[in-house]
Amino acid sequence: MKLYNKIAALFVCILMITACSPDEGLSIDDHFLNYTIEDIPLTENCPVGVYYYNNGGGGLPAINYARLIEEPNPSTGKVGPWLKPVLENYIIDINSERSVEVVQQHVDWCIEKGGIDFLIFPGWQEDAQRLYPSNVNQSDTTFVNFVTGRTGTDGLPKTTTTQAVVNLKSLKYVLAVNLDRMNDNLTNSALIEDAAIITKEGVEITRIERFNDFFKKVSDYFADPNYYRINNKPIVMLQNAHRLYSKDSRALYDNMRAYVKNYCGDDMFLIAQQEAWTPPARFEYFFINGKVDAITHQNMYNQGTYDRSYWYPQLIDQNWMYSKEFFLSNWGIDYIPTIAPAFNKYVADGATDGTFRTPIVPRSEDTFKTLCNVAKKNLGNTRIVIIDSFNQWYYDTALEPTNPEYGNGYGTKYLEMVKERFKK
Helix, strand or coil, X not given: CHHXXXXXXXXXXXXXXXXXXXXXXXXXXXXXXXXXXXXXXXXXXXXXXXXXXXXXXXXXXXXXXXXXXXXXXXHHCECCCCCCECCCCCCCCCCCXXXXXXXXXXXXXXXXXXXXXXXECCCECECCCCCCCCCECHHHHHHHHHHCCCECCCCCECXXXXXXXXXXXXXXXXXXXEHHHHCCCCECCECHHHCCCEEECCEEECHHHHHHHHHHHHHCCCCCCCECEECCEEEEEEECHHHCCCCCHHHHHHHHHHHHHHHHCCCCEEEEEECCCCCCCCCHHHHHCCCCCEEEECCCCCCCCHHHHCCCCHHHHHHHHHHHHHHHHHHCCEEECEECCCECCHHHHCCCHHHHCCCCECCCHHHHHHHHHHHHHCCCCCCCEEECCCCCHHHCCCCCCECCCCCCCCECHHHHHHHHHHCC
16 A cells, blocks of 8 residues: 555656646746846935044055055956055154154045944954943044044143044934953853952952943043934943853843933943844843843955855845844844945955965945945934945055055045935
């Protein structure tokens, strides 16, 4: 009987196969990723933030700058972007008037060419040996103070200095915090609530008190008219928030929020930066249960799966649609898309195995315009879009203008596309 059933089943399969005409077979047209990203018209302006990086007092190291500007030759492993920034290999030296001119030019480009609303600075790290108000690495606060014009080239406040000072004009900024430094060997069996009391500058302090004081230091900037707010709440970006192990993340974040509000009077708008392509529920017991206000992904181009890259931007669209709905329906948390104009690790790593384990996304105006539409499709309630980046040349993600007469130079085109795509 079993043999009869198998023969009958095989006969049915043969009939089904032979009954199908060639036109009825599977087609690429049937693939769920085979669709066109349509142009999304704007009904109102969309706030845009860009990551702003610190090239430091030495600019890009000579070897990295050489990779940025050299003519590509794939046969010898040279696959760089072949670009030369208009300002070339500039430095950001807080004691240099030339650096004030550089940053001022960046500010003017952001406002006039890109319609950028705010900069996002590199994540602040805690100085674990110091108490508030010195509990953040000095280099982090010094850079922000200089770029935002809070201090001049002599380090004095702008109200007292006679030296050159950056003028942000209408451009605003957001501070990010890197919570990885606060990890200090925390694990799922060694939680922040149970961590040993430490002594800072002769004062005993718990890990939770350290956590609260870290955000207290950030909140000292909220009174700045150029600090960016959404719904009158100052935004703070959380990086590596999945590294902060807690037995009750909701209580941890609620208590910190209350501590800051009692100090400065402001409710914060917290955005957690989640690793690219990670499942939306992976960090439920971290910043998700901590009830951050919104979640954004890191640059989706920064990943090592080549078959994924063949389906950009449709796969990014699918990921964001799912993540956005999941965060909102399960936790009431908003979603903010992060896009980039390109991605290439060659400038940072050279022709190494590490470079070629990450797919290169070459600059293409059409691709970037399409990704802008993917972002507009997946706007959250805040309608914010983040771009990585203004000036990150190590990975060719910069919007910063390049010499249009050199190599693959594009002038101010990518900034102009941001304004065209996100401003009415």
